Amino acid sequence: MSESEHELTVEDKENAMEAILFAMGNAVELSSISGALGIPEAEAEELLDGLSMKYDREKRGIQIIRLENSYQMCTRKDYFRYLIHIAAHPKKPELTEVMLETLSIIAYKQPVTKAEVEKIRGVRCDHVINRLIDFRLVRELGRLNAPGRPILFGTTEEFLRTFGVQALDDLPEPDPVKVADFKAEAEEEIRIGT
DSSP: OOHHHHOOOHHHHHHHHHHHHHHHOSOEEHHHHHHHHTOOHHHHHHHHHHHHHHHHHTTOSEEEEEETTEEEEEEOGGGHHHHTTTSOOOOOOOOOHHHHHHHHHHHHHOSEEHHHHHHHHSSOOHHHHHHHHHTTSEEEEEEOSSTTOOEEEEEOHHHHHHHTOSSGGGSOOOOHHHHHHHHHHHHHHHHHHO
16 A cells, blocks of 8 residues: 555544544543644644534534643533433532632642642631642642642643633733732731731
């Protein structure tokens, strides 16, 4: 067989990408997909984005979402209500105000240590961070090269998925007035507590 007989058509590449995403279930890095198909990442990215738009145009029951440099096939939210009749309804994490505050600090400051989060919040947050880890919204990124080698925390792909953003760069800019109000409230809590 000649080399041209082994070349994949665009349709073959899209079909292979669908098969990979379906079989893996979780997000798959762009580099892994391009490597599996033996094509450049730029070409794989273009094909995956095109396939995702095709699914969106056709309002298919599944969609392909991008999470930073990874892609995942998942059920379109519009059709989730039909799944609950067959599958057990997955329990969504219920985030308290304290958890949301802590999560937003981690999201905007990452990589960040627990001590840095506690300094900003003004209270201990061991339990809150552990709950966020349990919900797979936060993960350990490594250790800071400092005395005691404290753990560095950051957000996960599940965080991006839960909050509907493709990348951390897509997070909204904090409102300076609200940041100033939050800082004033925190300083007041610290003043009253001492």
